[in-house]
Amino acid sequence: MTNATISIATPADITGATALSALKFITCGSVDDGKSTLIGRLLVDTKAVLQDHLAGVQRQGETDLALLTDGLSAEREQGITIDVAYRYFNTEDRKFIIGDAPGHEQYTRNMVTAASSADAAVVLVDATKLDWKNAALELLPQTRRHSLLCNLLRVPSIVFAVNKLDAVEDSTLAFANISGALRKFATAAGIPVEAIVPVSALKGWNVVEAGHADLPDWCGYSGPTLLQILEQLPGTPAEVDQPFAFPVQWVEKFSSSADTSQGRRVFWGRVATGAVQPGQEIRILPSGQTATVAQVLDHARRPGNVSASHSAGIVLDREVDVSRGDWLLASGNFEAQRELSATVAWLDDEPLVAGRVYWALHGHRWVKAKVKRIVHRLNINTLAEEDATELPPNAIGHVELALQEPIATLPYLQSRSLGALVLVDTASNKTAGAVLVR
Structure with a gap:
C-alpha cells in the first residue's frame, strides 16, 4: 500500500473564492451516522429550504432534518435512506450538488453509483458508536468499506466528518482518538484524505458556522468548517491529457x-x-x-x-x-483487448463465482464477459488480499475477465472513463458489479 497524504486545511487556506466549478459531492458511511441530517443542516443553514418545505418535516414540534432528503415513503416509514437523493444549494462562493448515499450494506450498489461521478465524498463517522475512550479503537466495517470504495472509484477528495460529538462526555478526547484511528486506517489503505473535521449535524456545530457560541474551539479544533472546506475543494478535471x-x-x-x-x-x-x-x-x-x-x-x-x-x-x-x-x-493509441485484469466491487445478492457469464457495459457498448478466475478478495478489516473462490455480496476483489469481443480500455487509475465497466446479470438485468481495470 502507498502512504496516504493527510492535510488538514487551515483558515489561511480558506480565502475568498473564485471561479470554481459546481461541486458534486456525496455523503456516505455507516447506518444512522447522520448523513441525511447533515445534508438537511447544510440546506437549512444556507437558506436553501423554503419555509413551507421546512414546516412539512416537523415531528412532534421538532424539525427532522433527515426528511429533507428521505423522500421515498419506505424511507420515511423505516427511518433509513434507501436510494441516492440529490439536492442542490449554493453559497456566495460556489454551487453544490449533494448526493445522500444509503449506509445499509444491502444498498452498497446505490452508493457506488453516486460515488462514480462525484467530485468529493464526505464520510461520516458516528462518535457514539465507537469506543472513543480507547486510542486503539476500531472503525465500523461500513465506514471502512465506503472509504475504500470512494478511493477505488477515484473520488478526487475525501473528507472525514466525525459526527455526534455533542453526545459524548469528552468531545476533545473523542475527536483526538477517532481522528487518530482514521489517519491510521487511511495511511494503511493508501487513501489520501483532504481533512478530518468534528461536527454536530443535529445542532449545526462546525457545519456552516464554526464551533458554537460557548465553545469556539470545540473539540480542540480551530480549523475551517465543513462548508468552508467544501467551498475550496477542486472539481474533477477533464481527461484532456489522454488520447482521443x-x-x-x-x-x-x-x-x-x-x-x-x-x-x-x-x-x-x-x-x-x-x-x-x-x-x-x-x-x-x-x-x-x-x-x-x-x-x-x-x-x-x-x-x-x-x-x-x-x-x-x-x-x-x-x-x-x-x-x-x-x-x-x-489512430495508433489504443490496443483493443479481450482479456482484462480488474478490481470488482460486487453488488449482486448472489456471490460471484468463476465461470459465470455477464453482460459488460463499456461506454454505450454491450459485450458478453466471462469470469475466468477470482484472484483475491480484499479483507476490509486487515486490508490484506486473501485467496478466494467467490466474492460474496458487497465484497471487493481482483478478478480476470474474458470478453466476447475486444474493447479499448485504459487502467482506471489513468482514466475513469475508459477504465470502468458495469456487469449486468443476463437473466435478471440487475446491476451485478462495478469493474475497474487494473
Whole structure:
C-alpha cells in the first residue's frame, strides 16, 4: 500500500473564492451516522429550504432534518435512506450538488453509483458508536468499506466528518482518538484524505458556522468548517491529457439541403478523453475501419474543436459503418483487448463465482464477459488480499475477465472513463458489479 497524504486545511487556506466549478459531492458511511441530517443542516443553514418545505418535516414540534432528503415513503416509514437523493444549494462562493448515499450494506450498489461521478465524498463517522475512550479503537466495517470504495472509484477528495460529538462526555478526547484511528486506517489503505473535521449535524456545530457560541474551539479544533472546506475543494478535471476516445451514443442523419454535413451522418456523444478536431485520423471499434474527421459540432451545433467531458457531433469524411455503442478512437493509441485484469466491487445478492457469464457495459457498448478466475478478495478489516473462490455480496476483489469481443480500455487509475465497466446479470438485468481495470 502507498502512504496516504493527510492535510488538514487551515483558515489561511480558506480565502475568498473564485471561479470554481459546481461541486458534486456525496455523503456516505455507516447506518444512522447522520448523513441525511447533515445534508438537511447544510440546506437549512444556507437558506436553501423554503419555509413551507421546512414546516412539512416537523415531528412532534421538532424539525427532522433527515426528511429533507428521505423522500421515498419506505424511507420515511423505516427511518433509513434507501436510494441516492440529490439536492442542490449554493453559497456566495460556489454551487453544490449533494448526493445522500444509503449506509445499509444491502444498498452498497446505490452508493457506488453516486460515488462514480462525484467530485468529493464526505464520510461520516458516528462518535457514539465507537469506543472513543480507547486510542486503539476500531472503525465500523461500513465506514471502512465506503472509504475504500470512494478511493477505488477515484473520488478526487475525501473528507472525514466525525459526527455526534455533542453526545459524548469528552468531545476533545473523542475527536483526538477517532481522528487518530482514521489517519491510521487511511495511511494503511493508501487513501489520501483532504481533512478530518468534528461536527454536530443535529445542532449545526462546525457545519456552516464554526464551533458554537460557548465553545469556539470545540473539540480542540480551530480549523475551517465543513462548508468552508467544501467551498475550496477542486472539481474533477477533464481527461484532456489522454488520447482521443469517443463513445457513440446517437447516430443522426441529415439531408444535404439541411445541413453542412452534406448528407453524411452525425455521430453524437460526449468526448470521454482527449480532444477532437477536423482533419484528425480516427479508428472505429469494433470494425477496425479508419477515417478522417471532416467536421466537429459542439452541443449547439456550432463548428469547432471539442475536448473531454463535452458533448460533440462528429462527421467523418466518408460513409463507414458506425452505430450506437461503437467507439471512435485516436489512430495508433489504443490496443483493443479481450482479456482484462480488474478490481470488482460486487453488488449482486448472489456471490460471484468463476465461470459465470455477464453482460459488460463499456461506454454505450454491450459485450458478453466471462469470469475466468477470482484472484483475491480484499479483507476490509486487515486490508490484506486473501485467496478466494467467490466474492460474496458487497465484497471487493481482483478478478480476470474474458470478453466476447475486444474493447479499448485504459487502467482506471489513468482514466475513469475508459477504465470502468458495469456487469449486468443476463437473466435478471440487475446491476451485478462495478469493474475497474487494473
